[in-house]
Amino acid sequence: xxxxxxxxxxxxxxxxxxxxxxxxxxxxxxxxxxxxxxxxxxxxxxxxxxxxxxxxxxxxxxxxxxxxxxxxxxxxxxxxxxxxxxxxxxxxxxxxxxxxxxxxxxxxxxxxxxxxxxxxxxxxxxxxxxxxxxxxxxxxxxxxxxxxxxxxxxxxxxxxxxxxxxxxxxxxxxxxxxxxxxxxxxxxxxxxxxxxxxxxxxxxxxxxxxxxxxxxxxxxxxxxxxxxxxxxxxxxxxxxxxxxxxxxxxxxxxxxxxxxxxxxxxxxxxxxxxxxxxxxxxxxxxxxxxxxxxxxxxxxxxxxxxxxxxxxxxxxxxxxxxxxxxxxxxxxxxxxxxxxxxxxxxxxxxxxxxxxxxxxxxxxxxxxxxxxxxxxxxxxxxxxxxxxxxxxxxxxxxxxxxxxxxxxxxxxxxxxxxxxxxxxxxxxxxxxxxxxxxxxxxxxxxxxxxxxxxxxxxxxxxxxxxxxxxxxxxxxxxxxxxxxxxxxxxxxxxxxxxxxxxxxxxxxxxxxxxxxxxxxxxxxxxxxxxxxxxx
Amino acid sequence: xxxxxxxxxxxxxxxxxxxxxxxxxxxxxxxxxxxxxxxxxxxxxxxxxxxxxxxxxxxxxxxxxxxxxxxxxxxxxxxxxxxxxxxxxxxxxxxxxxxxxxxxxxxxxxxxxxxxxxxxxxxxxxxxxxxx
Numbered sequence: 001x002x003x004x005x006x007x008x009x010x011x012x013x014x015x016x017x018x019x020x021x022x023x024x025x026x027x028x029x030x031x032x033x034x035x036x037x038x039x040x041x042x043x044x045x046x047x048x049x050x051x052x053x054x055x056x057x058x059x060x061x062x063x064x065x066x067x068x069x070x071x072x073x074x075x076x077x078x079x080x081x082x083x084x085x086x087x088x089x090x091x092x093x094x095x096x097x098x099x100x101x102x103x104x105x106x107x108x109x110x111x112x113x114x115x116x117x118x119x120x121x122x123x124x125x126x127x128x129x130x131x132x133x134x135x136x137x138x139x140x141x142x143x144x145x146x147x148x149x150x151x152x153x154x155x156x157x158x159x160x161x162x163x164x165x166x167x168x169x170x171x172x173x174x175x176x177x178x179x180x181x182x183x184x185x186x187x188x189x190x191x192x193x194x195x196x197x198x199x200x201x202x203x204x205x206x207x208x209x210x211x212x213x214x215x216x217x218x219x220x221x222x223x224x225x226x227x228x229x230x231x232x233x234x235x236x237x238x239x240x241x242x243x244x245x246x247x248x249x250x251x252x253x254x255x256x257x258x259x260x261x262x263x264x265x266x267x268x269x270x271x272x273x274x275x276x277x278x279x280x281x282x283x284x285x286x287x288x289x290x291x292x293x294x295x296x297x298x299x300x301x302x303x304x305x306x307x308x309x310x311x312x313x314x315x316x317x318x319x320x321x322x323x324x325x326x327x328x329x330x331x332x333x334x335x336x337x338x339x340x341x342x343x344x345x346x347x348x349x350x351x352x353x354x355x356x357x358x359x360x361x362x363x364x365x366x367x368x369x370x371x372x373x374x375x376x377x378x379x380x381x382x383x384x385x386x387x388x389x390x391x392x393x394x395x396x397x398x399x400x401x402x403x404x405x406x407x408x409x410x411x412x413x414x415x416x417x418x419x420x421x422x423x424x425x426x427x428x429x430x431x432x433x434x435x436x437x438x439x440x441x442x443x444x445x446x447x448x449x450x451x452x453x454x455x456x457x458x459x460x461x462x463x464x465x466x467x468x469x470x471x472x473x474x475x476x477x478x479x480x481x482x483x484x485x486x487x488x489x490x491x492x493x494x495x496x497x498x499x500x501x502x503x504x505x506x507x508x509x510x511x512x513x514x515x516x517x518x519x520x521x522x523x524x525x526x527x528x529x530x531x532x533x534x535x
Numbered sequence: 536x537x538x539x540x541x542x543x544x545x546x547x548x549x550x551x552x553x554x555x556x557x558x559x560x561x562x563x564x565x566x567x568x569x570x571x572x573x574x575x576x577x578x579x580x581x582x583x584x585x586x587x588x589x590x591x592x593x594x595x596x597x598x599x600x601x602x603x604x605x606x607x608x609x610x611x612x613x614x615x616x617x618x619x620x621x622x623x624x625x626x627x628x629x630x631x632x633x634x635x636x637x638x639x640x641x642x643x644x645x646x647x648x649x650x651x652x653x654x655x656x657x658x659x660x661x662x663x664x665x666x667x
Contacts, residue, residue: 095549095600107578110605111549184551184575224554311554315649348649350631351601424557431558435653444650457631460601533574535544535557 015269016439017227018429019392030387037282037391041377045285047278047390048378049336050301055374059087061339062364063140063305067092067116068351069464070471071127074117077354078132084358085365088339089170090140091128092116093150098185100146100519103468113464115351116142120472121512125153126160135163139170140215140305140339145187147174148196149518152505155208171212171261171305174200177238177410178217180531181419182224187519190411192526196501197242198249201256203502212261214242215305221419222265223311225427228276231265232393233400234419236283240401241410243292253292257299266332267309268324274380275389277304277335283394306332307341313348317443318455321345326363333367334380340364350457417534424535472514479512487511488521495525539569540664542593545582546575547610550600555627559595562653563660568593579606583613586622592664594619598628603638611642621665627651 003011013021022029032038039045042052051057064086066077078089093116096108102120103112112118119125129139134157143150151172158168176193179186186193197214204213218226218235226234239260246256262280266273284302288294308328313321322345329342342360344352352360368374380386407413414420433439440446491504501522508518544560546553553575564570571589573582586594594614596607607626614622626638627647635646645659 095602099549101549107549110602111600114601115550179551184553185549313649349629423554424561427554428558428561431562431653441650531574533553533572535560535570535572 015228015272016267016430017229017269017272018433019227019229019272025384025388027384030384030391032387032391038381044289044297044300046281046301048381050281050303050338052377054336054377055333055368056377059368059374060333060337061088061138062086062361063088063090063339063341064357064361065090065092065142065307065341066357067094068458069113069117069460070467071117071119071124072130073113073464075128075130075132077357080354081357081361082132082137084361086361088138088140089132090341091142093141093143094118095185097150097515098143098145100149100187100515100523102514102516103465103472105516112468114460118464118468119150119153120468120514120516121475122153122156122509123471123475123512125150125157129154129157133163134158134161135167140173141170142173144173144176144179144183144185145193146515146519147172148200148502148505149509149515151200152502152509155506156509165208166210168208169210169212171215172200173217173263174214175217175238175263177241177414178220178235180414180529181221181234181238182226182423183220184531186529186531188522188526189529190414192522194242194245194411195249196522198246198251199500199502201246201251201259202249202500204259205251205255211259213256213259215261215263216242217263219263219265219307221423222267222309225423225430227426228267228269228272229393229396230400230422230426232276232280232283233397235262235264236280236287236397237401237404237410239284240287240291243288247292253288253294254296254299257288257292257294258296258301262302262304264304264306264332264337265309266306266328266335266337268312268328270327270331271385272389272393273328273331274335275386275393277306277332277337278378278386278390279393279397280304281336282390283397303338305339305341306335306337308332308343310343310347313343313345314441314443315348317449317453318345318349319453320443321348322359322363325360326367329363330367330371330373333373336378346455346457349455351460353456353458355456417532420531421534475512476514483511484508484513484517488513488517491518492521492525495522539567540593540660540666541569541571541589541591542595542660543571543573543582543586543589543591544595544597545573545577545585546597547577547579547582547606548598548600548602549576550598550602551575552599553597555599556597559597559627559653559656562657563595566657568660579609579613582610583617583619586614586619587617591622592666593623593625593660595625595627598626598630601629603628603630604634607638607643608641615642623660623664625656625660627656
């Protein structure tokens with residue numbers, strides 16, 4: 001039934017981020033100077049995309065995040081995905097690995113292989129990439145606090161395969177600032193963590209030139225409760241903080257900025273999400289050029305991965321998630337992403353089954369092959385609505401930049417709990433909108449089915465823990481323990497001084513020192529971080 | 536004046552997903568409960584000790600890491616050993632149905648999954664809490 005004019009005038013129309021939306025957009029709502037604000041695709045300020053030909057020249061990389069159990073099980077999932085047309089790998093690590101605990105640490109109990117693959121030593125990494133030539137794939141690794149160690153293991157596997165480092169490519173997430181803000185898998189305090197990251201920047205520019213040394217991530221910030229505008233603002237603020245740290249460490253901005261990459265969440269509100277991608281590229285280009293004085297156009301380009309919003313998936317009527325994911329994926333493609341992960345329909349229940357992950361990959365393939373949206377670049381440019389949203393999002397982000405600056409920068413704002421409070425507030429406000437029915441979620445507060453629908457779920461084999469512990473025992477028994485002790489001591493000295501830590505960490509992993517042993521050395525020098533929790 | 540119902544919201548294990556815990560903590564507070572939030576990375580024995588020291592009526596665990604089958608029974612057993620039999624133990628997170636049945640057998644009163652209604656959680660707590 002249509003609403004009466006009076007009822008319509010009272011009803012509020014808003015995005016998922018509670019941004020109010022007009023009935024119609026006209027030219028005066030979207031003031032745009034084409035050359036200054038948009039530019040052609042592949043031209044500054046890259047609002048329309050970082051490549052001139054975009055998906056006509058090269059489709060986005062289809063990169064499904066995978067990892068569970070032991071290295072062998074995850075290796076089989078990688079092989080399955082590659083066989084079904086996936087074009088890049090993406091590795092999920094278990095929580096003990098993310099936090100730098102070995103599988104035999106008491107804190108690892110119950111967590112081994114649950115949320116990702118367990119990695120203790122180089123032996124696990126060798127098994128993870130068994131039969132996968134590292135010069136034939138690009139690999140993304142979601143690892144942050146201990147990123148240097150996992151990256152060193154990957155580089156050591158390349159050595160063992162005889163693949164030179166200048167022929168491998170991939171990404172380590174390595175975005176520690178968003179850990180303090182949102183994801184909370186931190187180990188060391190912010191300042192020494194930033195030093196490890198600038199060590200990576202320097203090492204990559206010299207030895208691994210095609211590697212993306214950081215993936216500055218909005219994903220976790222959004223999932224923890226941020227609105228689209230907060231995701232955009234906080235993530236770019238983090239990005240600029242890394243650039244500043246690199247410059248302060250004595251690096252030339254154009255030597256490391258081209259290797260910085262991004263990672264956005266792509267959520268339900270179709271047009272707001274597309275505008276977010278466009279605004280992000282424009283802000284990054286402008287500030288890199290004008291604020292940081294970068295000269296190389298590659299330093300101005302914001303290249304990004306995207307993942308559909310895990311938090312939008314429902315446990316109720318899980319098959320409906322396929323539709324949500326398809327719409328979100330389409331927004332990422334219209335937003336001009338360089339690579340994409342589509343979530344599987346069962347992820348509000350468990351890690352994805354093989355069938356569910358295949359459906360998610362097929363969703364991307366349908367968009368790429370059948371929908372026709374890849375035929376032209378940035379088809380929504382010039383839409384009054386899209387350009388108005390893009391302008392609004394840029395203004396919102398710049399207002400947050402000023403607030404963060406006023407607080408003394410990103411690290412100080414983290415220490416003050418600023419971001420954490422903003423996220424908790426947005427998350428609670430959103431939940432209240434769902435409670436009241438102001439925001440509709442199909443299957444949860446609208447169109448609820450009384451009978452729950454059951455779908456098959458993935459179970460982690462309880463034997464995983466035993467197998468992982470057995471391998472760790474074997475490696476520890478077989479390695480040269482004198483060499484392990486020497487390499488760890490050399491790392492301790494480097495960490496305490498100013499020498500780049502990467503070559504020392506490489507020596508440790510080559511000697512089969514464990515992740516936990518290496519992290520403990522760094523903890524002894526850097527200390528550990530604790531947050532003051534706010535809600 | 537009647538003492539407010541005291542709830543300990545706790546995050547066991549290595550799981551950093553604290554969105555749900557914070558939203559639920561806030562909902563309890565807005566509903567007039569006294570809320571103590573442990574923060575992240577709590578060992579089961581730390582949670583039990585906090586429950587004793589804070590003299591709480593409810594322990595609400597939030598866990599999304601899949602380690603619930605190991606960690607939750609450790610909390611439940613620790614609570615029994617400390618004589619906290621009257622304290623209501625709740626779990627929220629990604630808990631498959633078979634696991635929820637097992638956790639209830641281990642001493643958990645209520646299990647709330649993704650999409651759980653905040654008002655249902657509050658109502659369940661009010662109707663099941665046993666107050667000294």
